[in-house]
Amino acid sequence: MSDDIKKDKKTEELETSEWLYSLDYVLQNSGPERVVELLHQLQIRAHKSGVHVPFSANTPYINTISKEKQPPFPGDREIERRIKSLIRWIAMAMVVKANKQEGSVGGHISTYASAATLYEIGFNHFFRGKGDGYEGDQIYFQGHASPGIYARAFLEGRITKEQLLNFRRDLKPEGGLTSYPHPFLMPNFWEFPTVSMGLGPLMAIYQARFNRYLEDRGMKKPGGKVWAFLGDGETDEPESLGAITLASREKLDNLIFVINCNLQRLDGPVRGNGKIIQELEAIFRGAGWHVIKAIWGEDWESLLDKDVDGKLVKRMGEVVDGEYQKYSVEGGAYIRKNFFGKDPDLLKMVEKMTDEQLFKMKRGGHDPEKVYAAFKSAVDYVGKPIVILAKTIKGYGLGESGEGKNVTHQQKKLNEDEMREFRSRFGIPIADEDILTNPFYKPDEDSQEIKYLKERRKQLGGFVPSRKTDVRPIKTPPESLFEEFYKGTEGREVSTTMVFVRILAKLLKDKEIGKLVVPIVPDEARTFGMEALFRQVGIYSHAGQLYDPVDKDSLLYYKEAKDGQILEEGINEAGSMSSFIAAGTAYNTHGINMIPFFIYYSMFGMQRVGDLVWAAGDIGAKGFMLGGTAGRTTLNGEGLQHQDGHSHLLAYPVPNLVTYDPAFAYELAIIIRDGIKRMYEDQEHIFYYITLMNENYAMPEMPKGAEKGILKGMYKFHASDKKSLKLKAQLFGSGTILNEVLKAAKILEDDYRVACDVWSVTSYKELRRDALEAERFNLLNPTAKQKESYIEKMLAKEDGVFVASSDYVKALPDSVSKWFPRRLYSLGTDGFGRSETREALRDFFEVDAKHIVFATLTALFKEGKIQDKALDKAAKELGINPNKRNPMNS
Amino acid sequence: MATEFKLPELGENIESADVASVLVKEGDTVKKDQAIIEIETDKATIEVPSTIEGTITKLFVKSGDKVKVGSVVMIVDEGGTTEVKVENKNVAKKEK
Numbered sequence: 001m002s003d004d005i006k007k008d009k010k011t012e013e014l015e016t017s018e019w020l021y022s023l024d025y026v027l028q029n030s031g032p033e034r035v036v037e038l039l040h041q042l043q044i045r046a047h048k049s050g051v052h053v054p055f056s057a058n059t060p061y062i063n064t065i066s067k068e069k070q071p072p073f074p075g076d077r078e079i080e081r082r083i084k085s086l087i088r089w090i091a092m093a094m095v096v097k098a099n100k101q102e103g104s105v106g107g108h109i110s111t112y113a114s115a116a117t118l119y120e121i122g123f124n125h126f127f128r129g130k131g132d133g134y135e136g137d138q139i140y141f142q143g144h145a146s147p148g149i150y151a152r153a154f155l156e157g158r159i160t161k162e163q164l165l166n167f168r169r170d171l172k173p174e175g176g177l178t179s180y181p182h183p184f185l186m187p188n189f190w191e192f193p194t195v196s197m198g199l200g201p202l203m204a205i206y207q208a209r210f211n212r213y214l215e216d217r218g219m220k221k222p223g224g225k226v227w228a229f230l231g232d233g234e235t236d237e238p239e240s241l242g243a244i245t246l247a248s249r250e251k252l253d254n255l256i257f258v259i260n261c262n263l264q265r266l267d268g269p270v271r272g273n274g275k276i277i278q279e280l281e282a283i284f285r286g287a288g289w290h291v292i293k294a295i296w297g298e299d300w301e302s303l304l305d306k307d308v309d310g311k312l313v314k315r316m317g318e319v320v321d322g323e324y325q326k327y328s329v330e331g332g333a334y335i336r337k338n339f340f341g342k343d344p345d346l347l348k349m350v351e352k353m354t355d356e357q358l359f360k361m362k363r364g365g366h367d368p369e370k371v372y373a374a375f376k377s378a379v380d381y382v383g384k385p386i387v388i389l390a391k392t393i394k395g396y397g398l399g400e401s402g403e404g405k406n407v408t409h410q411q412k413k414l415n416e417d418e419m420r421e422f423r424s425r426f427g428i429p430i431a432d433e434d435i436l437t438n439p440f441y442k443p444d445e446d447s448q449e450i451k452y453l454k455e456r457r458k459q460l461g462g463f464v465p466s467r468k469t470d471v472r473p474i475k476t477p478p479e480s481l482f483e484e485f486y487k488g489t490e491g492r493e494v495s496t497t498m499v500f501v502r503i504l505a506k507l508l509k510d511k512e513i514g515k516l517v518v519p520i521v522p523d524e525a526r527t528f529g530m531e532a533l534f535r536q537v538g539i540y541s542h543a544g545q546l547y548d549p550v551d552k553d554s555l556l557y558y559k560e561a562k563d564g565q566i567l568e569e570g571i572n573e574a575g576s577m578s579s580f581i582a583a584g585t586a587y588n589t590h591g592i593n594m595i596p597f598f599i600y601y602s603m604f605g606m607q608r609v610g611d612l613v614w615a616a617g618d619i620g621a622k623g624f625m626l627g628g629t630a631g632r633t634t635l636n637g638e639g640l641q642h643q644d645g646h647s648h649l650l651a652y653p654v655p656n657l658v659t660y661d662p663a664f665a666y667e668l669a670i671i672i673r674d675g676i677k678r679m680y681e682d683q684e685h686i687f688y689y690i691t692l693m694n695e696n697y698a699m700p701e702m703p704k705g706a707e708k709g710i711l712k713g714m715y716k717f718h719a720s721d722k723k724s725l726k727l728k729a730q731l732f733g734s735g736t737i738l739n740e741v742l743k744a745a746k747i748l749e750d751d752y753r754v755a756c757d758v759w760s761v762t763s764y765k766e767l768r769r770d771a772l773e774a775e776r777f778n779l780l781n782p783t784a785k786q787k788e789s790y791i792e793k794m795l796a797k798e799d800g801v802f803v804a805s806s807d808y809v810k811a812l813p814d815s816v817s818k819w820f821p822r823r824l825y826s827l828g829t830d831g832f833g834r835s836e837t838r839e840a841l842r843d844f845f846e847v848d849a850k851h852i853v854f855a856t857l858t859a860l861f862k863e864g865k866i867q868d869k870a871l872d873k874a875a876k877e878l879g880i881n882p883n884k885r886n887p888m889n890s
Numbered sequence: 891m892a893t894e895f896k897l898p899e900l901g902e903n904i905e906s907a908d909v910a911s912v913l914v915k916e917g918d919t920v921k922k923d924q925a926i927i928e929i930e931t932d933k934a935t936i937e938v939p940s941t942i943e944g945t946i947t948k949l950f951v952k953s954g955d956k957v958k959v960g961s962v963v964m965i966v967d968e969g970g971t972t973e974v975k976v977e978n979k980n981v982a983k984k985e986k
């Protein structure tokens with residue numbers, strides 16, 4: 001080294017220590033805020049002079065809460081450790097036992113093993129129950145950590161030994177424990193279905209937001225936190241992170257994410273070549289969250305105390321996750337050589353420690369005091385949502401049989417030796433001979449452990465998770481509110497969407513239930529003509545309205561208000577659906593029967609957020625999903641990715657989703673009124689999907705006695721009075737296509753002498769479910785009095801051919817055709833949509849009046865009722881092209 | 891004092907609308923924010939609330955009319971409230 005360089009280096013070192021000294025001085029004399037201000041000023045000065053400070057949203061790879069700032073631990077560490085050990089053991093044993101039975105049923109050990117301290121600190125010190133005077137927390141438990149949650153409930157006396165033995169055996173008559181959190185299967189226990197990864201964090205954000213909404217509208221007392229526990233691998237789901245800016249924008253400091261960073265997912269490392277904690281820190285800080293990292297345990301922090309020159313922090317920061325994972329597998333000698341061995345000063349730091357001591361140094365997420373400090377600081381934090389990034393080891397405590405191994409996620413079988421080792425490591429008082437046969441050890445009721453654990457839960461407001469399902473029913477609004485719709489529009493042309501908005505506006509005004517209604521819309525209010533509601537009830541905004549809207553002077557101005565009622569979610573169907581779920585489950589989270597009406601572009605519902613719809617079914621969400629601009633040929637012009645002709649088919653699998661495709665105002669009114677009655681007065685656990693169209697036509701008056709049929713799925717709208725005609729057809733139509741059917745009926749009667757009865761089919765799904773019910777009964781009870789489906793009852797005496805048409809795929813009518821007394825011919829809109837006029841589209845998809853007429857004539861021909869010549873003539877008259885290309889595959 | 895109530899600015903790009911129904915009649919007392927008429931655009935039905943209080947002395951619209959933004963819907967006498975109440979009673983009597 002030349003003298004010059006040496007001298008420069010010396011000057012630089014001097015300069016550095018002067019600056020550092022100044023900083024220490026300011027910190028001591030004026031405090032941290034002044035330091036921040038000075039650094040900010042320095043940054044501005046540098047920026048102005050063209051020095052570009054590289055951007056980093058990261059802080060060093062050490063705990064956010066320093067040892068000095070750590071609050072004293074209020075619990076009894078020894079008892080809590082013993083409780084946690086028992087839970088670890090029971091959780092492991094229940095999975096192992098479940099898989100020793102014949103037909104192994106699976107389960108996970110290593111997830112809970114890594115998360116045990118995170119949960120136990122929560123249970124003993126933070127999670128609020130719903131006891132008297134408590135608002136209660138909503139806790140989204142990581143799905144595959146459920147064995148640990150069951151194990152704790154066993155110690156709490158809420159779950160029996162038999163149930164533990166029936167883990168993943170839902171069908172055991174004495175009751176089983178469901179694999180993951182499924183409120184549908186354990187309605188008094190689980191509150192939130194989380195196991196479809198990504199949905200938990202997304203729903204949690206909207207739950208926290210909905211809690212605020214209720215508070216701002218004066219419908220709920222302030223208080224309560226929303227906790228979402230997620231895996232680090234889970235954060236790769238776009239749903240996990242996609243809505244985090246909503247949480248910061250709305251300043252949801254009632255929301256706490258706890259990400260268990262065990263560095264592994266199912267197949268291997270989450271970020272072998274990087275650092276998941278740093279990556280997540282940058283994402284969340286960038287999005288405006290408060291980030292708390294709990295990376296290192298007590299022993300590591302003692303080492304950090306000796307790290308005067310920052311070499312240890314630097315080393316901690318440069319090692320990648322794949323390597324950290326290896327430390328958890330290889331042992332102390334490996335850590336000494338590969339972590340500390342990079343620098344003689346680091347080696348010196350640990351020279352007095354044995355390899356075993358090195359190996360046992362804990363990560364932050366396994367150190368109760370670090371976890372407590374992080375949780376405490378999170379619940380006290382004001383103004384931002386909080387995320388805790390806790391570093392752990394996957395399969396912690398499994399030792400050779402799984403700790404940190406790439407295969408650990410699927411570890412579900414331990415042999416007797418491995419179990420014995422686990423038992424000894426955690427000091428479980430179980431004799432060798434009981435290990436396999438009777439592993440579910442529970443201390444006496446008056447043992448320190450059980451007394452402590454129960455007392456803690458009592459102090460915190462009762463056991464969690466638990467779910468109350470009894471709420472007071474509400475009264476269905478009176479018929480008078482809906483009557484105007486039964487009368488028809490006397491020639492005025494309106495769409496079912498307009499009718500819906502009018503029903504909604506009236507419901508919002510209703511004295512009894514108006515305030516319970518929650519309109520949810522993803523940036524389509526104007527599409528559906530809902531802008532009048534902006535002014536009527538306001539758009540919810542926690543901040544109120546800080547600006548003068550451009551349209552302030554007009555009647556329908558864009559009104560945002562702190563007590564606004566509409567949830568305007570922006571272009572965000574997944575978020576809207578999550579709001580729907582939060583509102584639709586308020587009956588058990590908050591004991592309030594909120595009634596969500598989520599209206600959206602029908603194309604972007606079932607196929608876009610289908611998994612959330614499934615979760616809504618599991619959780620028992622109530623309310624109405626309204627697919628607007630529905631119908632492949634009714635929404636014209638918008639083309640292939642907008643025109644929906646299949647959402648009704650996609651809604652088939654959801655068992656408790658009731659669906660309708662109504663054509664007329666009165667049908668819609670009857671359906672909505674009945675829906676409110678069934679969900680909120682009779683308290684059925686169902687929810688609704690109804691399609692709405694934007695085609696305007698005169699709404700007829702309700703035929704006498706139609707109500708029952710509307711709800712059952714079909715009714716005769718019009719009976720032919722042409723008694724003298726020999727030919728007969730029964731025509732079925734749904735939605736707007738019912739109008740085409742009516743036109744076809746007229747043509748058939750006038751021009752082809754076919755008498756036509758016209759039926760409105762409001763729901764193929766309802767018809768099918770009813771028929772399946774009867775069929776199943778008959779199959780299982782062949783000698784009993786056989787049941788008849790509604791379809792069979794209605795059609796038994798009807799003559800003629802059957803032709804069904806709708807704006808949806810042919811699979812819908814086909815799904816009920818076997819219960820028709822004769823063959824059913826289906827017309828529908830299979831294929832990709834097109835930008836075109838309605839007329840052209842209905843011709844293209846062969847669902848217009850002329851195709852319905854021709855299909856009917858063809859059906860009559862097949863039945864031998866008319867001659868081929870007559871058919872040829874009709875084809876010409878109607879303009880049917882038999883060589884037309886098939887919309888299904890063109 | 892007689893005041894004209896005009897069809898207010900409805901929303902951006904809406905210049906006129908059809909009257910779907912009239913919710914008041916001459917002689918009625920109206921309050922601020924009370925719905926006067928219901929109008930229909932091609933997509934929505936909108937209730938138009940009154941911005942003034944008093945007794946309707948003249949009503950210019952009926953169901954089915956097309957009304958332009960800014961055109962007069964009704965004239966309201968904004969006299970003292972007691973007077974209005976008396977007036978109201980008289981109306982009721984007349985109707986019997």
Ligand SMILES: Cc1ncc(C[n+]2csc(CCOP(=O)(O)OP(=O)(O)O)c2C)c(N)n1
Nearest residue numbers: 111195196197231232233234262264265266
């Ligand atoms: C949407 C979805 N895809 C896949 C799975 C299957 N799965 C369950 S757990 C898991 C790995 C979880 O890793 P991580 O989130 O890191 O959780 P950990 O067990 O490590 O705490 C996977 C892929 C799932 N449950 N949901």
Ligand SMILES: [Mg+2]
Nearest residue numbers: 231232233264
């Ligand atoms: Mg993981």
